[in-house]
Amino acid sequence: MNLTERLDSVPWGRFHTVVTVALGIGWLLDAFEVTIVNNVVSVLKVQWHLSNVEASWILSIWFIGLMIGAYGFGYLADRFGRKQLFLITLLVYGVFTFLTAFSWNFQSMMVLRLLTAIGVGAEYSAINASISEFIPARHRGKTGATVMNFWPVGAILAAVVSLYVVNVLPPDIGWRVAFGFGALVAGSTALIRSHIPESPRWLITQGNLVDAERVVSGIEQRHPWLGKTQVKRHPGAPGNFWGQSHELLTRYPARVALGGLLDFSEAAGYYGLFAFLALFILPGIHVTNGFVPLFYIVGNVGALVGGGMAAALLDRAGRKLTVPIFYLLAAGAVLLLAMSTTTHAWTWVLAAFTLANVFATGSWISAYPTFSEIFPTHLRSTGIGLSVAIGRFGAFSAPLVLTYVANAFGMVPALMLLASFWLIGAAAMVPWYFRGVEGKGQALERLVTGEGA
Template identity: 45%
Template sequence: MCTICALSSLPRCPNRTSVMSSDLDDRRPIGLTLGQRLDRVRWSPRHVTILVGLGAGWLFDSLEVNLVGNFINPLDKHFHASATAGQFVIFSWLVGILIGALVGGRLADRFGRRRMFVATLVWYAGFTVLTGFSPTLSVVVALRFITGLGVGAEYPIINAAISELMPARVRGKASAAVMNFWSIGAILAGLLAFLLLNAVALSDGVSWRYGFALGGILAVVVVFFRRRLPESPRWLASQGRQDEAEAIVAQLEVAAGIGNGEEAGFAAEQATLTFGQALSELVHRYPGRLALGAALDLSEAFGYYGIFAFLPLVVFPAIGIANSQIPFFYIFGNVGALVGGVGMTLLFDKLGRARTVITFYVLAALGVGLLAVATNTANSTLVLVAFMVSSGFATAAWTSAYPTFTELFPTHLRGAGVGASVAVGRIGAAFGVTLVTTVAMHTNITAGYLIVVAFWMVGVAAMVMYALRGGVEAARRPLESLVTPKGRPDPALA
């Protein structure tokens, strides 16, 4: 059963759970607050449109990312570059994501989710196309960095938007469903690479150019869908734009077939925070949550990107897999990823955040161990099967992590909180790409795999520690009820 179908089958009964006032409002609301009205809305076609619109952008983020893995060897061959030089193409892109996540998260809190998720899509689509026209490897590295700025900004924007627009009872499942569009994009990247490398049989010097150009052009199509998506009412209210927030909530209520006759609470207008002020508030009011987000993202980014760079640069050449066969591995590997991600999505709200994250991070580590065993056999079929299993567990792990830490930050800091967490994660990804590959080249392949296993376990340790120290369990709870009142310590540090 697909994730969207699973969401559509949920009971259509309004949720009138009593919640706290908005974290930005010190006054007692009259009637239902804006957050309560959003949470009581039944699942409707409007929610499906929002989910697919945001998911489609995530799909093309993935397409753009996975084009590198599919075309890195032909690109290196064309420029007569070593595997080490190829690492810098991926490294520069990851550094771009690091900076883009930090800046994009803050801009999303300042200018809104909708405006930024249109701008970032246009940005990275344009520079992806330009990558296909690069005359030298140095230009490829530079354009990968610039493209990464746009991709990085997408992480906090999409995660903040989906968590703020969905009813509490399905927020986890809906957020994870959007994350699963990543695997679909990765499959499409593999199909595109297969078409160019095999069906059309383009040379190494041309195939990667067409891949990047076509990937960027296709992404532009999503802009037209994203322009139809609403702004987050919670963000609008946090900026004192109550009338606009009311209008969007009313539209969602009408789409769900319920009235909006009850008066909503107010939201106090906030002074615009600088980047430094936002980070300061996160560190002082939500240190445990920020540390959890950073640790989970560091762990999964190191594990995920470490493997996806490690395989084409070291493992595939070692077991005799030709460039033309690499797309097959990515296609089947991401089919496994999609199965794992969808399976986790169906369990997410039932199991709860901590239990789900811990379970799948442990399974992700075991999956890497299975891949190491298969690689030592030098049997390409066993490696493919192990890669599918490993990808399924890894995707289930990271698609559970993003919604888990996204919903823990208050609305006016959500973009900055997610952006800071992702930025730390990209440090892990950037060094994971170089460290795992370098260690494997200078020692053995198994040593590279063991490093990845160790980093998956960092995420396990972080989630266990957060839960044991009284960290908030957010499954099915309204966002407003997760906020720590001013003057009280973060529960995770109590």
């Protein structure tokens, strides 16, 4: 067997578990940051006398940083390797979220939030490329979904920190400790990631078969700390940033379209759901500030269930069925949420929100493994980054559009619009269902060169 076939035939071992946990924590940190800021923005608004527009920019600047980090660092991961980038991205995140704890005014917070988000956006590309390339084909779908299911864990952790740290300590201290906690988690994770080797598939694209053989042999012999191997990187000949992008758009336009539409749909739907919940639904049913973190904890338990369902189905039912079904169910659950708001009962709203979170989370968790595996190795991280960058436009614009519709026409029409965002992803899977490739159980190389590619 050749190197990639050997990599796909290795039984699951401790090494794969270490990779899954070490890379999954990147998604945990992203969710932690987003949730913590949502919980402390009202404190910052009072402390620094911010207007509503300034407070909203603390949230919106995050998506700009994610776009820059995902696309820009996606190219760098294809150019310089996965390992260097998933260590650098964690360093960028850890340093700047730690410095965020010392923000002294609105302007410093904005700069540091932007830089922190660049590090997290870079994680999207490096992590998903690495997971696709390390995990055996028969486990790739459920492992990719499991990695991303660290997101609701991070959201729950942030809610707990909000309850027992932010809400307990003095207002000027609590939010700073919360950001410092994120930096502590990042530092601990970096120690684990330092032992993960370079992707053998990336080494092969560089013509470095000797080191690729060394890494694959180490995985076969169940050596969990392969990162101690000194992997020499021979300079390959990848295109420059624009060359990589041009090759993606001209040779693989359908794959870029699928990745971009799936990510735009889920980002607009997911972030739109949470923004609308905070801005309109919870105030509309008079949920007190003290109960809000518990509301998110229950909702994210539903997210864990949805992510688990996606992980179980991707390698059984396949990508072509799992992804569109979750997107359609997410749209339907949002319509149920719209109906629940008319009751003005927090119990019904909580139940509907939790159900919506089940399918919303299952949607994007099934989507990422699907579009991460369809790009060739030398373009994979760039392709993921471009897809994520397109998606962040949805995350950025959806709350603004939903706010306008809610103010002009009411909550129910706005939630109907939110449901329609999920239909974009379902529609994008229709042509892929008939003409695209099915990744279930298939080697990555076959998805690019095999029948139907």
